Amino acid sequence: MIGQSVPRLEDRPLLLGEGRFVADVTFPGTLHMRVVRSDVANGTIVEIDTSEAAEMDGVVAVFTGTDVVDLPLIDFRQIGYPDLIPHRQPVLAQGVVRYVGEPVAVVIAEDSYLAEDAAEMVFVDIATAEPETTEIMRLDSEYGQVDEAFANADHVISLELRIGRHTGVPMETRGLLAYPNPDTGVLELHGASKVPHYTHAAIASMLAIDPSLVVSREGHVGGGFGIRGELYPEDVVVAWAALRLDRPVKWIEDRREHLIAANHSRDQQHRIRAAVQVDGEIIAIDSEFWLDQGAYVRTHGATVPSLTAAMLPGPYVIPAYRSLGHICLSNKTPAGTYRAPGRYEATFVCERLIEAAARVTGLDSVAVRRRNLIPVSAMPFNRQLAALGTEIVLDSGDYPMLFDRLLNHIRIDELQQELAARRAAGEHVGLGLGLFVEKSGLGPYDDVRVTVREDGSVEVITGAASVGQGMETAIAQICADDLDMDYRDVEVVHGQTDRISRGMGAFASRVTVMAGSATRLGTDAIKDKARRIVADMVEANLDDVEYRNGRVGVRGQPDSQMSLAEIASASPDALAVDATFTSHHMTYPYGGHAAVVRVDIETGLVRIERYVVAYDVGRAINPMMINGQILGGAAQGIGGALLEEFHYDEMGNPLVTSFMDYLMPTAAETPNVEILVSEDAPSPLNPLGVKGAGEGGTNACGAALAAAIEEAIGQPGAITELPITPSRLRGLIAESSMVNKQEQDS
Amino acid sequence: MSSGRVPLTLSVNAEEYEIELEPRRTLADALRDNCGLTGTHLGCEQGVCGACTVLIEGEPVRSCLMFAVQAQGCEIQTVEGLAPDADTLHPLQEAFSAHHGLQCGFCTPGFLMLAAGVLEMRPDIGDDELREVLSSNLCRCTGYQTIIDAVSSVRDAG
Numbered sequence: 001m002i003g004q005s006v007p008r009l010e011d012r013p014l015l016l017g018e019g020r021f022v023a024d025v026t027f028p029g030t031l032h033m034r035v036v037r038s039d040v041a042n043g044t045i046v047e048i049d050t051s052e053a054a055e056m057d058g059v060v061a062v063f064t065g066t067d068v069v070d071l072p073l074i075d076f077r078q079i080g081y082p083d084l085i086p087h088r089q090p091v092l093a094q095g096v097v098r099y100v101g102e103p104v105a106v107v108i109a110e111d112s113y114l115a116e117d118a119a120e121m122v123f124v125d126i127a128t129a130e131p132e133t134t135e136i137m138r139l140d141s142e143y144g145q146v147d148e149a150f151a152n153a154d155h156v157i158s159l160e161l162r163i164g165r166h167t168g169v170p171m172e173t174r175g176l177l178a179y180p181n182p183d184t185g186v187l188e189l190h191g192a193s194k195v196p197h198y199t200h201a202a203i204a205s206m207l208a209i210d211p212s213l214v215v216s217r218e219g220h221v222g223g224g225f226g227i228r229g230e231l232y233p234e235d236v237v238v239a240w241a242a243l244r245l246d247r248p249v250k251w252i253e254d255r256r257e258h259l260i261a262a263n264h265s266r267d268q269q270h271r272i273r274a275a276v277q278v279d280g281e282i283i284a285i286d287s288e289f290w291l292d293q294g295a296y297v298r299t300h301g302a303t304v305p306s307l308t309a310a311m312l313p314g315p316y317v318i319p320a321y322r323s324l325g326h327i328c329l330s331n332k333t334p335a336g337t338y339r340a341p342g343r344y345e346a347t348f349v350c351e352r353l354i355e356a357a358a359r360v361t362g363l364d365s366v367a368v369r370r371r372n373l374i375p376v377s378a379m380p381f382n383r384q385l386a387a388l389g390t391e392i393v394l395d396s397g398d399y400p401m402l403f404d405r406l407l408n409h410i411r412i413d414e415l416q417q418e419l420a421a422r423r424a425a426g427e428h429v430g431l432g433l434g435l436f437v438e439k440s441g442l443g444p445y446d447d448v449r450v451t452v453r454e455d456g457s458v459e460v461i462t463g464a465a466s467v468g469q470g471m472e473t474a475i476a477q478i479c480a481d482d483l484d485m486d487y488r489d490v491e492v493v494h495g496q497t498d499r500i501s502r503g504m505g506a507f508a509s510r511v512t513v514m515a516g517s518a519t520r521l522g523t524d525a526i527k528d529k530a531r532r533i534v535a536d537m538v539e540a541n542l543d544d545v546e547y548r549n550g551r552v553g554v555r556g557q558p559d560s561q562m563s564l565a566e567i568a569s570a571s572p573d574a575l576a577v578d579a580t581f582t583s584h585h586m587t588y589p590y591g592g593h594a595a596v597v598r599v600d601i602e603t604g605l606v607r608i609e610r611y612v613v614a615y616d617v618g619r620a621i622n623p624m625m626i627n628g629q630i631l632g633g634a635a636q637g638i639g640g641a642l643l644e645e646f647h648y649d650e651m652g653n654p655l656v657t658s659f660m661d662y663l664m665p666t667a668a669e670t671p672n673v674e675i676l677v678s679e680d681a682p683s684p685l686n687p688l689g690v691k692g693a694g695e696g697g698t699n700a701c702g703a704a705l706a707a708a709i710e711e712a713i714g715q716p717g718a719i720t721e722l723p724i725t726p727s728r729l730r731g732l733i734a735e736s737s738m739v740n741k742q743e744q745d746s
Numbered sequence: 747m748s749s750g751r752v753p754l755t756l757s758v759n760a761e762e763y764e765i766e767l768e769p770r771r772t773l774a775d776a777l778r779d780n781c782g783l784t785g786t787h788l789g790c791e792q793g794v795c796g797a798c799t800v801l802i803e804g805e806p807v808r809s810c811l812m813f814a815v816q817a818q819g820c821e822i823q824t825v826e827g828l829a830p831d832a833d834t835l836h837p838l839q840e841a842f843s844a845h846h847g848l849q850c851g852f853c854t855p856g857f858l859m860l861a862a863g864v865l866e867m868r869p870d871i872g873d874d875e876l877r878e879v880l881s882s883n884l885c886r887c888t889g890y891q892t893i894i895d896a897v898s899s900v901r902d903a904g
Contacts, residue, residue: 007843014851015839017785017825021852024784113768171789171797171886172852222787222852223886255790468850468887628846631889659794659884667890668881697889 001481002688005624008473009488010466013220020219022175022191023252030177031060033241033251034115035234036105036122037261038097041331041652043126045095045104053107053121058114061245062122064105065092068240072206074231076301077198079388083137087329089296091206091233091240097126098295099331100654101260103233108241108249131331131652133292139302139327141309143384144320149284153275155360161352162721163345163702164645165267165292168338168636169664172222174262175252176235178242185213186498187243192216194229194465195505196495202231203239214239218495224467224506225636226337227263230299234261256657263300264646265338267292268308270349275320276357280368284320285353287312289345293327294334302327303388304335307342307439310387314350315399315437315590316372321385331652337507339636340438340695344702347436348722351703359716365707366407369435373399380684388442388508394588396681397616403435406592406614409676419596423714428599429609430711434703435592440692441513441685443583446504448515450479450522452530452575456565457489460522463503464515465495469694470625471511477621478516478688482523483564484550509589509692512621514581517686522579527552530567533574534560587683589691591615593634593704599712601733604726606642606709614676618683618691626693627675633697634673639665641702645723673697754818758783759827769815774798776814777824785825785855789884796883799856799863800824806863806882825855828862837900838862847896849887856883861897871901 013019050062073088093104105122109115150156177190187209192199196216204211221228234251242249253261268291275284291305309323338344354372358365374381376398383392415431422429449461460479464471476490493499504514527547534552535542538560546555553561568575596610613630620626643663647655656662682689706719709729718732756763758781765780772791777783777800786809789797793811800809801823828836838858841847848854857880864871864879871879877894885893 008846010851011843011848012835014848014854015825015835015842015858016829017783017855019785019851021784021787023778023788113770169886170852171795171850171884172787173789220852221850223850225886255792255795468852470849624846628849628888628892631891632849632887633889635889636886658792659790660792664884664886665890666881666884667877667894670890672891673889 001477001487002621003623005622006473006477006487008470009476010470010472021172021222022177022219025177025190025219027179027248030248030250031108031110031245032112032115033238033249034107034119035103035257036107036119036124037257038093038102038104038124038126039100040097040126040128041100041131042129043097045093045097046125046127048105049123050105053118056118056121058110059107059118060110061108062105063241065090065094068092068237069094071236071240074233074236074299075202077195077299079301079303079306081137081302084297084301087136087297089233089298089334091236099333100652101257101333102295103237106237106241108245133328133330135326135328137302137327139305139309139325140323141385142322144284146284146286146320146322149320150275150286153283154278155276156273157276157356157360158273159352159356160720161270161272161349163266163268163348164723165264166338166640166644166646167264168225168227169662170223170225170228173253173255173258174228174232176238177248177250178239179248180242180246187214187239188217189214189239190217190219193218193221193495194224194467194507196465197463197497197503198505199231200497203236206236207240207243216495216497218465221467225339226265226341226507228467230263230336255659259657259662260333260654263298263336264294264333265304265335265341266345266640267335268345272349272353274353274357276360278361280357280361280363280371282316282318282357282372285313285318287323290326290328292330292332292335294330294332296334298334298336300336303337304341306387308346310383310385310392311343311437311439312346312350313383314347315374315435317374332648339633340698343436343438343699344637344640347434347700348702348706351434351700352706355707356717365433366412369403370400373403375400390585393585394437395585395683395685397588397590398680399590401680402590402614402616402678403592405676405678406594406612410594410612428601428712430597430708432595432704432707432711433592434700434707436699437588437590438696438699439586439588440509441583441587442508442510443514445580445582446514446518447500447502447578447580448518448522449500449576449578450519450526452526452564452568454565454569454572456563456568457491458483458485459491459493460519461493461500462515463500464511465506467506469629471506474512474621474625475515475519478519479523482520483526509694512690513587513686513692514583516621516690517688518579518581520687521581522577525577525579526575529575529577530564533567533571534562581686583685585685587618587685587691589615589617589693589696591696593700595704595708597705597708597712599709599729601713604730604733606724606729608638608671610674611671612674612676613697614678615696616678616680617693618681619679619689620677621690623677626677629693630675630697631673633695634701635665635670637698637701638670638705640723641705642723643725752815754815756781756814756817756822757820758822758824767814769813771814772810773812773814773817774809777809783824783826787852787855789853796860797853797856799859799883801859801863804863804866806860825858828858837903838897841896841900845892845896845899847888847893853883853885857885857893865901869901873898
């Protein structure tokens with residue numbers, strides 16, 4: 001069962017239009033909330049006039065910051081530092097606004113159209129100030145003798161690089177429905193996703209109510225990508241208002257709100273130096289980077305910069321390393337994580353450095369990569385850095401072997417000759433590579449409760465969550481594999497905080513690793529328990545009782561065999577276990593991307609002729625779903641490399657507020673991706689050997705495309721910034737032809 | 747500000763829905779809120795993402811860009827009407843599952859209706875044109891390849 005591309009359990013309701021996304025849920029008497037947002041990036045609130053809105057028919061309430069002045073700021077879920085604490089966001093603006101889109105008031109009405117009408121009648125007078133950028137914290141990390149290495153280096157190279165501001169943009173916008181259930185007295189949160197247990201506890205804490213009186217009810221979730229499901233200001237207001245009004249309150253944001261108010265990500269500038277030897281060995285890296293956090297520090301705290309710093313050396317040895325990260329506050333939308341957070345940026349930077357090292361030494365970049373890759377003999381490899389509260393110890397991997405597999409797949413020698421011939425014939429084509437290490441399976445724990453029902457079907461309750469990735473199918477496969485049963489007879493329950501007391505949720509490619517491993521421990525315990533029950537029943541020695549092909553019985557006595565259904569019927573409630581998987585280290589999948597592009601130098605359009613992703617996931621539970629993760633991840637990575645970017649004008653006004661401005665790849669821009677999934681290096685850290693598959697498709701897109709494009713335009717080192725939009729590329733091409741023309745003229 | 751309600755009959759999936767709504771309500775909202783057909787999703791309300799695609803007189807239409815009153819007298823088909831009966835999926839629904847053409851499933855109804863309309867109008871549509879047509883809708887999970895595979899397989903099966 002493990003390793004089979006079985007169809008997903010999730011599909012049927014979604015295909016029939018029977019999904020239960022938060023907007024689809026309603027209760028009698030549901031009120032609709034519309035958020036009044038700041039249209040100024042930086043300013044002081046002079047007055048909020050709600051009188052006209054409040055008097056409109058159908059308007060139930062209008063709330064401003066003064067109504068929620070007692071609510072605490074939204075706290076960090078991960079990686080908080082004292083320096084960041086003053087910069088947390090209030091649920092509604094308290095006297096000042098710091099970004100366009102910041103919630104300043106909410107209107108709650110009987111109908112969503114009415115709420116929107118009334119929100120337009122709330123007049124907010126703001127004294128406008130110039131946008132500002134200030135540094136609020138530095139993060140430094142270091143190992144090895146950096147200065148000594150630079151002093152002794154054959155070459156020193158330095159680069160300045162920038163990664164644009166983009167984000168996940170799930171197709172379903174954010175939303176929450178808070179329902180004070182009169183029958184149970186419990187506040188139900190429909191639409192809580194990603195970290196349902198955290199959300200229910202955090203909301204209970206902020207509203208100062210007993211956590212047992214708040215329950216998260218996860219329904220279908222229209223894409224996560226890191227951004228959805230974090231605790232946002234609007235969520236807290238919805239819950240607070242529902243209690244205050246004692247009625248269900250529903251908030252579904254529109255796309256403009258999503259683009260200006262949900263977490264942004266990336267947006268880093270890097271200044272990086274490397275000490276390089278003549279043979280291509282990089283003996284030290286000295287890195288400094290600036291992250292534009294936006295207006296507030298949200299739930300992720302310093303997650304992104306800490307991952308950037310810790311993962312930048314990637315799959316390379318790098319004997320000495322220093323990183324100084326600057327977290328800067330600005331008047332843009334606050335930032336958090338987005339698929340491959342910190343690594344998309346770091347891999348772009350590290351692989352730009354590899355290309356530069358190749359140029360300075362006159363070596364091929366393939367040779368430079370080979371020279372620096374961590375050898376298999378060095379595994380497990382302690383990076384001497386930490387992130388997300390864990391030491392970075394690369395648990396297993398044969399990086400050179402996977403690199404060779406990628407190069408063999410693309411037949412690099414022939415491909416390079418072919419591309420050179422095409423360039424000689426006047427085409428602008430190029431090949432780019434990017435190698436990377438990912439991280440996955442963040443602990444510290446996950447629980448499951450596994451119960452065999454009397455009909456033999458199995459229920460697995462987990463504290464993990466679904467963001468649409470297919471976790472029900474993966475968990476069911478893991479369960480069915482161990483119990484020798486049909487995976488379709490496994491029901492996976494997730495995101496229901498009243499069904500299991502704790503849970504970590506779905507982020508950091510952790511669900512298959514953590515909840516999957518807990519499931520395996522759970523099914524092992526079920527088998528053990530079933531054997532004990534049968535041993536007691538037939539009065540046999542436990543050692544003589546075996547679990548085989550879904551049946552339990554005394555070895556060599558076919559008559560004694562019982563199915564799980566028979567055991568469960570004979571001993572109701574006995575076949576139920578709780579299991580916990582604990583892990584203090586992450587597990588590290590790794591891979592490489594290869595891109596072949598053709599550039600139209602007249603328009604700056606980049607056509608991706610070929611895109612290859614090689615990825616070692618330790619062990620593939622469902623290869624079809626892993627391919628799906630890689631394909632979708634690559635589309636997002638390609639979007640970030642070529643198209644997607646949030647721009648602001650000099651007064652901090654967002655210029656990207658719709659899908660007409662935020663250009664996500666469509667079927668026309670997204671190439672078919674060739675995928676090489678390998679299972680060379682099962683993780684030693686969990687009973688399944690799995691590593692997470694969610695982020696490798698995204699990780700190296702910027703790196704590979706940058707290298708491919710600059711080879712195509714014949715300008716090594718020219719690409720220093722993502723995304724490589726047609727206009728930026730046109731600029732580079734124009735500059736270069738100008739230089740060429742001047743050279744010819746002189 | 748709020749306008750009066752008007753009575754309206756919508757013909758959706760061969761059923762008549764007698765509803766009453768403000769003339770400013772979009773077809774998407776009417777389908778979802780007045781007819782209870784929540785399979786039609788709203789991803790942008792600006793006509794770009796295509797999650798709200800339905801068939802009107804057999805042609806794919808963005809139901810967020812149309813007022814419900816404009817659909818009076820038209821035959822509307824939504825994702826809820828795609829499967830021929832409770833036990834049988836439409837070939838496109840089967841193919842989306844077989845080819846893993848959906849992950850979170852939010853954009854799926856729009857893609858299914860777009861594909862159903864296109865294959866009805868152009869059963870022999872070529873690969874390049876099919877990709878171009880499918881680029882009308884946005885998906886953030888799949889990278890499109892598996893959606894294209896799914897739709898192509900149904901086209902090829904005739």
